[in-house]
Amino acid sequence: MQNRELSWLTFNERVLDQGADESVPLLERLTFVSIFSSNLQEFFMVRVGSLTDMSFAKTEIRDSKTNMTPSQQLDAIYARCHELYPVQEEIFANVCGELAEHGVRHLHPSDLSPEQAEFLHDYLLANVSPFLSPQIINSRHPFPHLENGALYVLVRLDETVTKSAEKEAKNGKDGHKKKKNKAAEGVTLGLVPLPKQCQRVIQLPGEGFQFVLLEHAIETIVEEIFSMYTVKHVNVICVTRNADLDTTETSDEADDDYREHMKRILKKRSRLAPVRLECETQLSSVMSKFLLSKLELDDHQVFVTSVPLDMGYAWGLAGRVGKDTRAKLTSKPFVPQWPACLERNRSIIEQVSEKEVLLSYPYESMDAFVQLLREASVDPTVVSIKITLYRLASQSHLAEALINAAENGKEVTALFELRARFDESNNIEWSQRFEEAGCNVIYGFRDYKVHSKICCITRQTEQGVQYITQLGTGNYNEKTARLYTDFSFITSGQTIGRDATMFFRNMQLENASTEYQLLWVAPLQIKPNIIAGIDEQIALAKEGKPCGLYFKTNSVTDKDIILKIVEASQAGVPVTMLVRGISCIVPGVEGYTDNVRIVSIVGRQLEHSRIYGFGPLDDMRVYLSSADLMTRNMDKRVEIAWPVLNDKLRRQVVDYVKTFLSDTAKLRELKPDLTYTKLRHFVQEGDTPFDSQAFMIQDAYKRHQDAVTAEAQRGANRRQAAVNAREAEMAAQTIAAAEDALRAAEAAAATASAAAGAAAAAAEAAEQGIAQEKPQDAPATPAQPTPEEAAAAEAEANAAVATSVANANRTPVSEPPAMAVVSTPEAAAAAEAEANAAVATSVATAHRVPAAPAAPKPRGARYDHGPTDEEAAQAEAEAAAATAASVSAAVAHAEAVAEPAPQTNATTAQPATGVPSASRPLPNAQPRPSQTNRVIVGEPKPKKKGFFSRLFGK
Numbered sequence: 001m002q003n004r005e006l007s008w009l010t011f012n013e014r015v016l017d018q019g020a021d022e023s024v025p026l027l028e029r030l031t032f033v034s035i036f037s038s039n040l041q042e043f044f045m046v047r048v049g050s051l052t053d054m055s056f057a058k059t060e061i062r063d064s065k066t067n068m069t070p071s072q073q074l075d076a077i078y079a080r081c082h083e084l085y086p087v088q089e090e091i092f093a094n095v096c097g098e099l100a101e102h103g104v105r106h107l108h109p110s111d112l113s114p115e116q117a118e119f120l121h122d123y124l125l126a127n128v129s130p131f132l133s134p135q136i137i138n139s140r141h142p143f144p145h146l147e148n149g150a151l152y153v154l155v156r157l158d159e160t161v162t163k164s165a166e167k168e169a170k171n172g173k174d175g176h177k178k179k180k181n182k183a184a185e186g187v188t189l190g191l192v193p194l195p196k197q198c199q200r201v202i203q204l205p206g207e208g209f210q211f212v213l214l215e216h217a218i219e220t221i222v223e224e225i226f227s228m229y230t231v232k233h234v235n236v237i238c239v240t241r242n243a244d245l246d247t248t249e250t251s252d253e254a255d256d257d258y259r260e261h262m263k264r265i266l267k268k269r270s271r272l273a274p275v276r277l278e279c280e281t282q283l284s285s286v287m288s289k290f291l292l293s294k295l296e297l298d299d300h301q302v303f304v305t306s307v308p309l310d311m312g313y314a315w316g317l318a319g320r321v322g323k324d325t326r327a328k329l330t331s332k333p334f335v336p337q338w339p340a341c342l343e344r345n346r347s348i349i350e351q352v353s354e355k356e357v358l359l360s361y362p363y364e365s366m367d368a369f370v371q372l373l374r375e376a377s378v379d380p381t382v383v384s385i386k387i388t389l390y391r392l393a394s395q396s397h398l399a400e401a402l403i404n405a406a407e408n409g410k411e412v413t414a415l416f417e418l419r420a421r422f423d424e425s426n427n428i429e430w431s432q433r434f435e436e437a438g439c440n441v442i443y444g445f446r447d448y449k450v451h452s453k454i455c456c457i458t459r460q461t462e463q464g465v466q467y468i469t470q471l472g473t474g475n476y477n478e479k480t481a482r483l484y485t486d487f488s489f490i491t492s493g494q495t496i497g498r499d500a501t502m503f504f505r506n507m508q509l510e511n512a513s514t515e516y517q518l519l520w521v522a523p524l525q526i527k528p529n530i531i532a533g534i535d536e537q538i539a540l541a542k543e544g545k546p547c548g549l550y551f552k553t554n555s556v557t558d559k560d561i562i563l564k565i566v567e568a569s570q571a572g573v574p575v576t577m578l579v580r581g582i583s584c585i586v587p588g589v590e591g592y593t594d595n596v597r598i599v600s601i602v603g604r605q606l607e608h609s610r611i612y613g614f615g616p617l618d619d620m621r622v623y624l625s626s627a628d629l630m631t632r633n634m635d636k637r638v639e640i641a642w643p644v645l646n647d648k649l650r651r652q653v654v655d656y657v658k659t660f661l662s663d664t665a666k667l668r669e670l671k672p673d674l675t676y677t678k679l680r681h682f683v684q685e686g687d688t689p690f691d692s693q694a695f696m697i698q699d700a701y702k703r704h705q706d707a708v709t710a711e712a713q714r715g716a717n718r719r720q721a722a723v724n725a726r727e728a729e730m731a732a733q734t735i736a737a738a739e740d741a742l743r744a745a746e747a748a749a750a751t752a753s754a755a756a757g758a759a760a761a762a763a764e765a766a767e768q769g770i771a772q773e774k775p776q777d778a779p780a781t782p783a784q785p786t787p788e789e790a791a792a793a794e795a796e797a798n799a800a801v802a803t804s805v806a807n808a809n810r811t812p813v814s815e816p817p818a819m820a821v822v823s824t825p826e827a828a829a830a831a832e833a834e835a836n837a838a839v840a841t842s843v844a845t846a847h848r849v850p851a852a853p854a855a856p857k858p859r860g861a862r863y864d865h866g867p868t869d870e871e872a873a874q875a876e877a878e879a880a881a882a883t884a885a886s887v888s889a890a891v892a893h894a895e896a897v898a899e900p901a902p903q904t905n906a907t908t909a910q911p912a913t914g915v916p917s918a919s920r921p922l923p924n925a926q927p928r929p930s931q932t933n934r935v936i937v938g939e940p941k942p943k944k945k946g947f948f949s950r951l952f953g954k
Helices: 004-020 026-055 070-101 114-127 163-170 214-219 258-269 285-295 311-317 323-329 348-354 367-378 397-407 424-436 494-509 526-542 559-570 631-635 647-661 692-771 787-808 825-846 869-898 947-952
Strands: 104-106 135-137 151-157 189-193 201-204 209-213 231-241 274-279 302-304 357-361 382-389 411-416 440-442 454-461 464-472 484-491 549-553 575-579 596-601 610-614 621-625 640-643 667-669
Touching (some): 004 026, 004 070, 026 231, 026 323, 070 104, 070 302, 114 201, 151 214, 201 311, 209 214, 214 231, 274 285, 348 367, 367 382, 367 397, 367 454, 367 464, 367 484, 382 494, 397 411, 397 424, 411 424, 464 494, 526 549, 526 559, 549 647, 559 575, 575 647, 610 647, 621 647, 647 692
Parallel strands (some): 104 209, 274 302, 411 440, 549 575
Antiparallel strands (some): 151 189, 201 209, 231 274, 357 484, 382 454, 454 464, 464 484, 596 667, 610 621, 621 640
């Protein structure tokens, strides 16, 4: 096993290697140099600071893996850092040289032209001098406190003579004698802190983008600032202080608020002891001796470098150069995509209630989860939202959604971890805002940091209580979610929801329970379950069955897990570990870790997700987690691991691991000698290097585009379904109306039949009255319609039926005048009703009894008594049948219209030609069945002879 601190330095060296990688755009190479510097700054503040404290402890503390003492580790760290600084200088110089070829020139005062020097001087007088706070250091002005990480321009001043005194002497004043400047007596140093109000990068006139850094610009005016003294030496310095705070120390007041306690602890950080001094040029022996004595540092803790002591300016350069230059010097901007598994225009709550989803940051956006919280904040069924918050962005939409939920009356519980290193102040501020909004703010355990990422939304629905649970491998920080690779799992599973509810209850009670059905919760469960999982694979290996172990983590330091992995390797279990940072396990050691392979990727995105896999890759049992395989995560933090039981999502994780292991552009393998293979070591001759992160960016774009296309298709289908539903509804209404008309026609036919019977009875009575002479004032005999009247009635009935049929089949679509096709359901119903009314009228007309009786005929003349009873009944039956047939035809037509139209294809739809836009059919819509059976209205139809035509021979 190797020492964790030295392993970390090896990781940071791989970060620096990205600055030398010519396949990386130039401005991004500069940012990797910046990351190396900021990483090293934090390493000294935390790890070196902690070891420094331990080195003063009375009880000797040794590293459990290498048996090194704190002092031995510190000596090894400083020695290794002295080796890395020259490498950084060389890479920085090369990058700056290449940037200058593209017009981006980082200048020093000695490089300026006279015009640029004049411009800079005027700029400093107008924009910088008003904010400068220079000071001298002598016996009357004690050595000031140098802030951690702040830059200072340090000058050595002559103690006996100034330039002004020399000038006066040359001019013959004061008897041409050099006098001692009593005001400067004892002065050794002058100090100028860099003003925070001023821009660090000062652009100079000239071609391209030429600039000088603020600290170097101030160097050009130090003689004016300390005009009473002679400046003998100018330098830029930076002090790094110990920042490893003991946040568990007891508060002075028993009833003190924990947040106030943390505020007091944080104030101590800036006053802790220095652990490193950096300067841009070699200090003189006098200045070095003076500074080291004041800072209580040794010579080996001083680092001299030509690289700017604060490389943070590199991140803003891309925004300062021209658009064309930026395109050449940076990668194409990547925007996290909306998750392909979620429809953008549907409720997130509705979708995650139907299926589980696994989001992959930064390739997929965190916006979907933020939208889920926004919906929950206004959803009347949501009762409560509970969440753990370790690191938040300073401007957080997620936090605002939670505050809005509380203000809307939801029960919001937020567990803030105020001890998140370097985010303490930000978390303190957010916790205050949450409390002011009415949230229930808690802080978790006293002895354990709550590092888990979990959110539980509880709803009260008609079906009962529903949980929506989110679990993540990374923080709820929208800013880092665009850079760090992480997984976010969202489920409405009730078992995991109940576990989440119990988790928050235990947090409020400070109860480290193990009573969970699916979740593994540290500090009591994750390590034992990982070891049990490794034991299962060992047993399979001994039985000769397929086995394997896959771990993706940021670091591996836990000794118990390392020893169990060694045991698995010795049993023949193949172990593959994807470790971005520290690896205390050494692979390939004969007899111990022969079957262990450790690989790492340092690239455009920061690999941050944690995966535990048990079994052969394709069939492995998958757990995702917030915990690295480190002692602090296993034993000193509240962490969560959860199983991926959905096979589709499990395959997603497996594919992710396969893609990672297929990398040949950035993947490097740890060797037994503790070095890593070179970049592109695995590229086969003639092959193009495969960058897994670049592939996943392109895959995210493709899946998003496919999802957009599919969503457009679903939208078109939904719209067509709505049209079909409306048509079906109207057709159903038409059928109902037609059925009503049929019943009305049947009733009319019955009435007509009764009328025919009455007419027959009247005719019979009239016939019986012929035999006897009627008096002049005898009652009138009901007369039958004349042949002309009967013919007219028959023609009227036939015309009405024909018109109703035509109307039932006409269409509003513009056609040639002689053709009208396919009625709407409303028109068909109206035409049918019209036809029924016409038929009933005609039948009634055919059987009516005239109001005025006909004149009596002479005796013996033949009387036309009208139809016999049998003929009248037959006429009535024919009329009813005709009416029923017409109505049945209308019903059949309506049922045909009600048939659903086939689905359309939105991507191939073409507009109909020659059809007015108001009545244009949907793209690719198939003609309704009624359109395929057209009835031409403009051409006469042959009439069938009706009853009266046959009766009167017409």
